[in-house]
Amino acid sequence: MKKNSHPDLETLMFLIAKLPGLGPKSARRIALYLLKNRDNIMNPLSGALDKVYQNVARCNICGNFKTNKIECNCSNKNNYEQICVVENVADMWALEGTNVYSGQYHILGGTLSAINGINPEDLLIGSLVSRIKANSVKEVILATSATIEGQTTAHYIKDSIKNLNVKVTKLAHGLPVGGEIEYLDDGTLFSAFKYRSSLNSD
Amino acid sequence: MKKNSHPDLETLMFLIAKLPGLGPKSARRIALYLLKNRDNIMNPLSGALDKVYQNVARCNICGNFKTNKIECNCSNKNNYEQICVVENVADMWALEGTNVYSGQYHILGGTLSAINGINPEDLLIGSLVSRIKANSVKEVILATSATIEGQTTAHYIKDSIKNLNVKVTKLAHGLPVGGEIEYLDDGTLFSAFKYRSSLNSD
Numbered sequence: 001m002k003k004n005s006h007p008d009l010e011t012l013m014f015l016i017a018k019l020p021g022l023g024p025k026s027a028r029r030i031a032l033y034l035l036k037n038r039d040n041i042m043n044p045l046s047g048a049l050d051k052v053y054q055n056v057a058r059c060n061i062c063g064n065f066k067t068n069k070i071e072c073n074c075s076n077k078n079n080y081e082q083i084c085v086v087e088n089v090a091d092m093w094a095l096e097g098t099n100v101y102s103g104q105y106h107i108l109g110g111t112l113s114a115i116n117g118i119n120p121e122d123l124l125i126g127s128l129v130s131r132i133k134a135n136s137v138k139e140v141i142l143a144t145s146a147t148i149e150g151q152t153t154a155h156y157i158k159d160s161i162k163n164l165n166v167k168v169t170k171l172a173h174g175l176p177v178g179g180e181i182e183y184l185d186d187g188t189l190f191s192a193f194k195y196r197s198s199l200n201s202d
Numbered sequence: 203m204k205k206n207s208h209p210d211l212e213t214l215m216f217l218i219a220k221l222p223g224l225g226p227k228s229a230r231r232i233a234l235y236l237l238k239n240r241d242n243i244m245n246p247l248s249g250a251l252d253k254v255y256q257n258v259a260r261c262n263i264c265g266n267f268k269t270n271k272i273e274c275n276c277s278n279k280n281n282y283e284q285i286c287v288v289e290n291v292a293d294m295w296a297l298e299g300t301n302v303y304s305g306q307y308h309i310l311g312g313t314l315s316a317i318n319g320i321n322p323e324d325l326l327i328g329s330l331v332s333r334i335k336a337n338s339v340k341e342v343i344l345a346t347s348a349t350i351e352g353q354t355t356a357h358y359i360k361d362s363i364k365n366l367n368v369k370v371t372k373l374a375h376g377l378p379v380g381g382e383i384e385y386l387d388d389g390t391l392f393s394a395f396k397y398r399s400s401l402n403s404d
Contacts, residue, residue, distance in 0.1 A: 015243065020235045030221045052210045055210050
């Protein structure tokens with residue numbers, strides 16, 4: 001600890017420095033900023049953290065965040081024709097930003113990964129099966145990442161629900177919008193070529 | 203607000219995004235990280251913020267942070283031969299890191315600035331004069347930045363204490379260690395030339 005510092009301040013900086021994307025220098029800058037803005041930022045932030053800690057919990061059914069002890073939106077029986085399966089909350093928010101889909105989401109909480117020891121029972125796959133069975137779901141959209149883990153997870157889910165008489169789709173693979181062919185990787189080009197669409201049908 | 207989000211979580215992200223160096227995307231990343239690490243980061247961070255808010259205050263005499271309602275280190279009568287005057291706490295910590303000085307510090311809380319309306323009475327200059335008078339201070343080291351505001355402030359302080367029979371020094375100006383002459387600005391080169399030191403005296 002620095003000689004001319006305060007132990008509580010040191011603890012605060014130590015904790016801030018643990019947050020993703022931050023280090024000791026930005027933690028120090030943030031801590032001093034907080035001390036300068038005691039009443040309009042530091043106090044509300046402490047309250048907000050406390051509130052989220054007390055109130056926000058993960059729903060055991062759909063994986064989204066919900067208010068503790070209150071039923072999650074996913075138990076609302078309307079709008080259950082489609083379920084879009086994503087890896088995490090950030091992915092859901094990214095999809096929401098496109099406004100292309102407004103139905104139910106199902107947040108797995110990660111991907112299958114033998115290396116990191118993440119098995120099917122660590123993800124919300126069982127509850128996905130239950131949700132499909134319990135509701136009149138017509139389509140399951142597998143919106144996992146185009147990584148090996150993402151695709152393995154999608155494949156596993158497809159396998160788990162193959163007997164449920166539900167349409168299963170996955171996101172299209174191909175050129176990203178704005179992508180220049182010269183700079184794309186082989187895998188993307190291969191997919192774009194393989195899944196090319198006919199212009200005659202337009 | 204996003205449809206599939208939680209109001210408390212939105213508030214938390216809004217507040218995190220206000221911190222220096224962070225924006226909405228990093229705030230989202232940090233909030234999700236906090237939710238993943240509820241008990242080992244989120245809860246302690248909330249507690250640390252609260253503790254700092256309750257306990258840490260600025261000393262009206264030396265300007266450093268001190269524990270609320272407890273006397274600051276600066277009222278300790280030992281080690282009062284030198285006072286090093288800095289603009290802010292970060293500057294003090296930077297100087298401490300060099301281990302070149304271990305005496306008393308005096309934190310002004312900024313620099314004089316006509317444009318930003320910061321006048322002498324907004325800085326802890328009066329209490330610096332009192333500290334010099336009340337203790338057997340032999341040297342006042344003006345360690346303000348080499349900016350116009352920093353140097354104006356140093357000049358003002360020098361003027362305020364000129365009758366106190368105390369040695370006043372300021373940090374040396376010149377080449378930064380590791381600085382290549384070719385890339386240095388005119389002001390630095392001018393200072394380095396003007397304050398050149400004799401090698402004969404070594």
